[in-house]
Amino acid sequence: MMLLQSRRVALGGRDHRAATTRVRFCAHPRRIIRATQVLVNASAAAAAPLPGGSSSSSLGGLAILQNTRPVDRLRFQAILVFQHFDTEKTGRLAPEQLTAYEAYSAERFGTAAAEAMKPAFERARAAAAAVPGGSLDMEAFIDLVRDQVKVATTSREFPRFVFPEQELGKLAWGASLSTAELSSALAVFRLLDFNLDGYVKLEDLRRAQGIEREFVNEKLEDADTNEDGFLNFKDFLTSYARDRPVILNMLVLLAHTAAFWLIFNLPGLELPVKAIMALGLMLKPQFVTGPVIKLYTIFQTIFNRAKAEIAMAKERDQ
Incomplete structure (x- = not known):
């Protein structure tokens, strides 16, 4: 297609x-x-x-x-969650609905992350208390979701609450995403998983508007390979994934090759110890992959910034 x-x-x-x-x-x-x-x-x-x-x-x-403006998918995703809780279609969440959403969030993010999100809910309640009736409007709810995703992005406990560390490494590598980016996508997925069964309904996502609607049309419908109308997190992640540069694949391969060479050529270690170390590296490849991706990202950022500076200098000279 x-x-x-x-x-x-x-x-x-x-x-x-x-x-x-x-x-x-x-x-x-x-x-x-x-x-x-x-x-x-x-x-x-x-x-x-x-x-x-x-x-x-x-x-x-x-x-x-x-002049390019960043795509704000999170806004439209938050609107979907808001509509799920705005059962009376008033455009506002009553205090009891906000309390229900807080419990809903805690169930999806885990105890540690939910505790870190309490200040965000306090700010939301303060915003709601400032208007008659104490209800929360959609814009304030979107800000609340943004705060939640920020907390989830920086939380070490949240992603491990959902997936084992080894699986997280595989998902991040497969989608060419950093740990923070993976956590952000996972936070959104958990909020959209209304039944908490590990799946998001395409039918729910089709109600999205704006740029999120385009992602549903262009990527997520095709991610549903068995066409059952449900997406697991790996399927959902396809709309966040980046194409991995060939050079990065080569660097990771070289890094793993060098790591295995070092293990088996370390002096003073018995062969069983070396075998255990090699097995550990195979079970947790992110120990090598993670630093390589970080270094590559740093050098790529420096290189791109230098290119932009040179291009801007040329434009000024003209």
Whole structure:
């Protein structure tokens, strides 16, 4: 099928959609039609002239990058959770509904993370108390969810409450995500897992709006490979995953090769000890993979920043 990876960019005061495509085989013509329609709309928007007669093509790539706004998926995901608890469709959560949501969260994040989230709920209750009736509006609820995800991202206990450490390492490596990014995605998944059965219903996600709706259409529907209408966390993670650079794969392979070589060439160790160390490395590859990814990310960030500085200097000289 044709997948669209799109983002909104602000060019000259107007919003355009920059879209790139990649094509792979799929047996669902309706998805090809849907993706083609989005691509046509995106192309038309990008080709439209800007106010004053200028066009988007007259801007350099650096200017486009500087004006790119980050995709705020979390907002639309939080709205789905809000709608789940706003049973009376009033657009506000009553105090008892907020209390129910706090218990709901504690069940999904574990005791340690739930304890760390209490200040966020106190702020939410303070915001609710400032209005007549003491109810919480949707924007305040979205802020609450953001605070919860921040806590989950920095918590060591939360991801291990859901998955064993070895499984976390495999998931992070498979999706090319850092531990913090994986924890953030896991926090969202747990909040959207309304039945706490380890699955998210595609039917629930289809109610999403904005950019999250596009992720559902473009990635998550295809992640449901058995087409039963449910996604486990690994399926859900496909919408967060990044393509892993070939050079990073090579570096990880070299690092593991070097680690095994060192183990079996360490002087003064008996062969059984070396075998146990090698087995430990195979069972917990993240001991090698994690540092390699961190170092690669640091050097990549430095390199990209240097490139941007050079490009900006060239633009100033012109």
